[in-house]
Amino acid sequence: xxxxxxxxxxxxxxxxxxxxxxxxxxxxxxxxxxxxxxxxxxxxxxxxxxxxxxxxxxxxxxxxxxxxxxxxxxxxxxxxxxxxxxxxxxxxxxxxxxxxxxxxxxxxxxxxxxxxxxxxxxxxxxxxxxxxxxxxxxxxxxxxxxxxxxxxxxxxxxxxxxxxxxxxxxxxxxxxxxxxxxxxxxxxxxxxxxxxxxxxxxxxxxxxxxxxxxxxxxxxxxxxxxxxxxxxxxxxxxxxxxxxxxxxxxxxxxxxxxxxxxxxxxxxxxxxxxxxxxxxxxxxxxxxxxxxxxxxxxxxxxxxxxxxxxxxxxxxxxxxxxxxxxxxxxxxxxxxxxxxxxxxxxxxxxxxxxxxxxxxxxxxxxxxxxxxxxxxxxxxxxxxxxxxxxxxxxxxxxxxxxxxxxxxxxxxxxxxxxxxx
Amino acid sequence: xxxxxxxxxxxxxxxxxxxxxxxxxxxxxxxxxxxxxxxxxxxxxxxxxxxxxxxxxxxxxxxxxxxxxxxxxxxxxxxxxxxxxxxxxxxxxxxxxxxxxxxxxxxxxxxxxxxxxxxxxxxxxxxxxxxxxxxxxxxxxxxxxxxxxxxxxxxxxxxxxxxxxxxxxxxxxxxxxxxxxxxxxxxxxxxxxxxxxxxxxxxxxxxxxxxxxxxxxxxxxxxxxxxxxxxxxxxxxxxxxxxxxxxxxxxxxxxxxxxxxxxxxxxxxxxxxxxxxxxxxxxxxxxxxxxxxxxxxxxxxxxxxxxxxxxxxxxxxxxxxxxxxxxxxxxxxxxxxxxxxxxxxxxxxxxxxxxxxxxxxxxxxxxxxxxxxxxxxxxxxxxxxxxxxxxxxxxxxxxxxxxxxxxxxxxxxxxxxxxxx
Numbered sequence: 001x002x003x004x005x006x007x008x009x010x011x012x013x014x015x016x017x018x019x020x021x022x023x024x025x026x027x028x029x030x031x032x033x034x035x036x037x038x039x040x041x042x043x044x045x046x047x048x049x050x051x052x053x054x055x056x057x058x059x060x061x062x063x064x065x066x067x068x069x070x071x072x073x074x075x076x077x078x079x080x081x082x083x084x085x086x087x088x089x090x091x092x093x094x095x096x097x098x099x100x101x102x103x104x105x106x107x108x109x110x111x112x113x114x115x116x117x118x119x120x121x122x123x124x125x126x127x128x129x130x131x132x133x134x135x136x137x138x139x140x141x142x143x144x145x146x147x148x149x150x151x152x153x154x155x156x157x158x159x160x161x162x163x164x165x166x167x168x169x170x171x172x173x174x175x176x177x178x179x180x181x182x183x184x185x186x187x188x189x190x191x192x193x194x195x196x197x198x199x200x201x202x203x204x205x206x207x208x209x210x211x212x213x214x215x216x217x218x219x220x221x222x223x224x225x226x227x228x229x230x231x232x233x234x235x236x237x238x239x240x241x242x243x244x245x246x247x248x249x250x251x252x253x254x255x256x257x258x259x260x261x262x263x264x265x266x267x268x269x270x271x272x273x274x275x276x277x278x279x280x281x282x283x284x285x286x287x288x289x290x291x292x293x294x295x296x297x298x299x300x301x302x303x304x305x306x307x308x309x310x311x312x313x314x315x316x317x318x319x320x321x322x323x324x325x326x327x328x329x330x331x332x333x334x335x336x337x338x339x340x341x342x343x344x345x346x347x348x349x350x351x352x353x354x355x356x357x358x359x360x361x362x363x364x365x366x367x368x369x370x371x372x373x374x375x376x377x378x379x380x381x382x383x384x385x386x387x388x389x390x391x392x393x394x395x396x397x398x399x400x401x402x403x404x405x406x407x408x409x410x411x412x413x414x415x416x417x418x419x420x421x
Numbered sequence: 422x423x424x425x426x427x428x429x430x431x432x433x434x435x436x437x438x439x440x441x442x443x444x445x446x447x448x449x450x451x452x453x454x455x456x457x458x459x460x461x462x463x464x465x466x467x468x469x470x471x472x473x474x475x476x477x478x479x480x481x482x483x484x485x486x487x488x489x490x491x492x493x494x495x496x497x498x499x500x501x502x503x504x505x506x507x508x509x510x511x512x513x514x515x516x517x518x519x520x521x522x523x524x525x526x527x528x529x530x531x532x533x534x535x536x537x538x539x540x541x542x543x544x545x546x547x548x549x550x551x552x553x554x555x556x557x558x559x560x561x562x563x564x565x566x567x568x569x570x571x572x573x574x575x576x577x578x579x580x581x582x583x584x585x586x587x588x589x590x591x592x593x594x595x596x597x598x599x600x601x602x603x604x605x606x607x608x609x610x611x612x613x614x615x616x617x618x619x620x621x622x623x624x625x626x627x628x629x630x631x632x633x634x635x636x637x638x639x640x641x642x643x644x645x646x647x648x649x650x651x652x653x654x655x656x657x658x659x660x661x662x663x664x665x666x667x668x669x670x671x672x673x674x675x676x677x678x679x680x681x682x683x684x685x686x687x688x689x690x691x692x693x694x695x696x697x698x699x700x701x702x703x704x705x706x707x708x709x710x711x712x713x714x715x716x717x718x719x720x721x722x723x724x725x726x727x728x729x730x731x732x733x734x735x736x737x738x739x740x741x742x743x744x745x746x747x748x749x750x751x752x753x754x755x756x757x758x759x760x761x762x763x764x765x766x767x768x769x770x771x772x773x774x775x776x777x778x779x780x781x782x783x784x785x786x787x788x789x790x791x792x793x794x795x796x797x798x799x800x801x802x803x804x805x806x807x808x809x810x811x812x813x814x815x816x817x818x819x820x821x822x823x824x825x826x827x828x829x830x831x832x833x834x835x836x837x838x839x840x841x842x
Contacts, residue, residue, distance in 0.1 A: 015447030026436030039462035193493040194533040281710025282703030289702025300730025309721025387527035
C-alpha cells in the first residue's frame, strides 16, 4: 500500500509553522508498513490543493490530508478533495447536533453560521469525531483510493491519529514495519557507512541506514513483516553482525543518546557523579540534568571557567596551574580527583581545554583533557578536536566524558592514560 | 519570483526527522518577498527526486533543495538535479582540495573514496563552501531557473542560508531588502502580535512580523528599497514606534539573543559574574560560555543540584535548607550571595526551582526563584513557569537570570523583591 500526505496551510509555506503533522502521520503509517513516497505542502489555495489531490490520486492508494478543516474562509480542504473526486459536500446532521451541543456545553458565544462549514462533509463519507477541537475529520473510499482528512493543530491531530485513524489502518494494512537503532560513539557516519556499504547493498529487507546525530551516530535496521515477531526475527542477525563489526564503539541498541544512556546506567548502578568543567562551562552537567531524575546520579559540581575559580572552588594549587598550564593532563587529574572529594561522589569527572575560536599561544584550539577518577585511579583522555567550531569542541568534550563513564561502568577499557592515586 | 522547496531524505518521509529545513528556507524566502507555493518531501530515491525536479521546473523560477549531499550512497540529490537539467556531474577540484585539507587539519582517519562524492557538482555550477560540515552546496542557473542545493543537517543549513544563500538572493531580487530585529524578553509572541496587529495591518513596506525564539521573541522590521540608505530611512519611524510601545521589554535592536547581549554588556562594563545553579544544572553557565570571550565576564560557579552540593560547595547551612526548603526565596538569596563571595565576583546569580516533570509534594512544577546579588543588595524574582516542559522551565529560568543582569547593568528596575545585605 502506498500513501501520500498533503498538508494544507499558508503558515506552513511561509515557514512560520513547522510541519510536525506530516511527521506524526508518517510515523504512524510506517508502523503499519505503509510506504509513504511523497509529502506535499500547499497553501490555502483551492487550485493548488486540487492539483495536489489530482497528483496524489494517480500515485497513491491512501491520501491523508492535514489542515484546512476549520470554520474560516481559508479552510477549503474538504471542498478541494470533494471536487478532486467528483463529489459534493453535504451537511452531516449527526456532527451538526454534536457541534451545537459543544457550544451549549462550553458556554461559547453565539453559534455563528460559518461554524456549519465544519460539518459539511463529502457525500457518503464517514465523519471522524474530533473530541479535541471543533472540526471533525472524515474518511471515504472512492475509485480504489482511501482518503482521510484530519485537522491541522497538532493537539487535535495527535489524538485523532491514535483514536480515529489507527482503527482504520488496522483494517487496511497487511503487515508491519519495525526498526531498531544501534548507537555509536567514537566513529563518524562516513567511516561507518564505508565499512558497511557492501553489506548494506546486499540487504533489501531488513535494510540498514546510517544517521549522524549530535556528536554521535547511529545505524537504523528496519524490517517489514507480517507480524512484529517475524520482523524481530529478521532483524536479529543483522543487528548481531553490525555489533560484531564495531565492537565496543556501539554503546546501545535503541534508547535516546549517549547522555541518556549514561545517566540511566549511573542510576541503575547507584553510582554518583560530580563534575568540574572548565572549557565546557557547564554543558556536561546541563546535558546530564536535561534528563529527569538525574539528581540520583549527579550530585553537582563546579564550573571552573577561570584559573581563579579552579583554585577558589576546588583548591587546585595556583602553582600547579602556573607550572603546567590550565590546559594540561595534571590539572585535568586534579579537577576529577578534587571535585569527587568535594562532593563525596563515587566518580569525579574533569574537563579542561581550549574551545576556541581564539588560541592561548601554547595549544592548538581543540586540545582538551578529559579525566575520570574513582577512589583509586584517575584516567585522562587527551583529544585534539581540531578544525571544529567552538560549540563542536565543547559538545565532543562532553561526549568523551560520557563515553569514559559508560566504559568505566561497563568494565571496558576506559583509557590508556591512567595513574593510581 | 516563484520558488519551490524540495527536501530529500527518507528519514523525513518516515517522520523520524521533522522537516525544519523547509521552514527555515521559507522564512528566508519570504523575507525577500519571494512567493513559495509548494514544499515537497521525497525519499532517497533517484526516480522520485527527478520527478519532483521536473514538476518544480515547470512551476518555479527558483528551486531550493535540502538534503542528500553527503558521502553515502543514499545521497543522490545532485545526480537527480543534474539529470533533471540535462547536466553531468564533475569533480570540483577547489572543493576537493578544501575537503582533503579538512581531513588533514582535523586529523580524521583515512580519506575514504566515498567522500569525493561530496565534491562532484553539476557542470559549471558554483560551489557553496560548507564551513559547518563537509558537503558543499552548489548553485546554478539553467534555462531561466535558478537552483540552490543545500545540506540537510539544520546545523549546516542555517549558517549556509545566512552566509551563502542570502548573497545570492540579494542579487536575484530587484532592489535590496534590509531588516532589523527588535529583541524582547518578558512578553509572549501572541501578546506582542495582538498589541501590534492594527499597526502591522496598515504597513505594507516596511513590514513588521513577530517571531518566537528560544525563550524570547522578536519583531522583524523589513523594508524593500532601491538603496540601503533608503531602506534605513523607511524603517526608522517604525522601529521608534515599536520601542515606544513596549518600553524596557525591548532589550536590543539587532544582535543575537539575550545571552549574547548580556555577556557583551558584562564585558563592556568590566563586571564579573559567578553563578550557582540548582534546577538549571549548568545551563545558564553553558549558555554564557557558548559565547567566545565569556571568560572576561563569567569567573565560574557551581552546579548545586542536590542539597548536599549546596552545602558542600557553597556552605549554604543545611538547617536553612531544611527549614525553608531548597526551592525558596531564602535559599536563592544564599546562592547568589555566597557564590559571589566564593569567586570574588562583582555579581552573583542563583537559581533554585522545580523543573519537573515530577513534583516535590510542596511546590507546583515550574516554581523557580532567581536571585542577583551585588555587595549591597540581593534581588529575588519568583516565577511560576507552569504548564511547560522541563526544558522550557529551565530555559525560562536562565532567561530570567540574564534579564535581571541586563536590567541591573542598564540601571532599570531589577525586581521588586529585594533586600539589603
